[in-house]
Amino acid sequence: MAVYPAGVVLLMAVLAVFAPALLPGWAIAVLEGILGVVLVWALLFFRDPHRETPRDDALLLAPADGRITDVETVEEADFIGGPALRVGIFLSIFDTHINRAPCDARVERITHRRGRYVNAMNPLAGKVNESNNVAMVRTNHPEDRLLVRQISGAVARRIVCAVREGQRLAGGERFGMIKFGSRTELYLPASEHVNCMVRPGDKVKAGLTPLVRYLDL
Secondary structure (H helix, E strand, C coil): CCCHHHHHHHHHHHHHHCCCCCCCHHHHHHHHHHHHHHHHHHHHHCCCCCCCCCCCCCEEECCCCEEEEEEEEEEECCCCCEEEEEEEEEECCCCCCEEECCCCEEEEEEEEECCECCCCCCCCHHHHECEEEEEEEECCCCCCEEEEEEEECCCCCEEEECCCCCCEECCCCEEEEEECCEEEEEEEECCCCEEECCCCCCEECCCCCEEEEECCC
């Protein structure tokens, strides 16, 4: 999760100072101002704030910062194996882009798929865009199958997944990020025993905001 873009911008800013023979003074000043703004934005984009994750086995927490775009029941035959509740989160370029585990879980399978780069606000982006599926199984009761899908957007071009199959994650633990605007989806088995706690338009924070509560725990 290194801040490579910020480092590149900083290097360019330093080099601009030593290029008076190539550019007039006013051009260097303008360039330095632009690079300074870009540097601040890059540092803000790659920020990784410390968060105290709620410890409640009945909750599934947001896997990403952003705004809820859709909450619906869909068919997810690949890993969930039937009807699934899908909660979609759109991450703008101003949101923190660190992905976090929704609960204590074990990573069962990681599947990367190449695709397009359409607007990540569209729920169809999960079907056509480049994506990375992190399939998990809760390590607490109920041992449901969960799927966190990292989806690229119109600007995003790189999905980072820093976990491996078989690895155990604690609720709220960092496992990856999507660079420069994207979408993250959480899938879980649709059931009368779960209560979705968010609706479209809600703002959420990874590892902090409860998305779902198990009613029988």
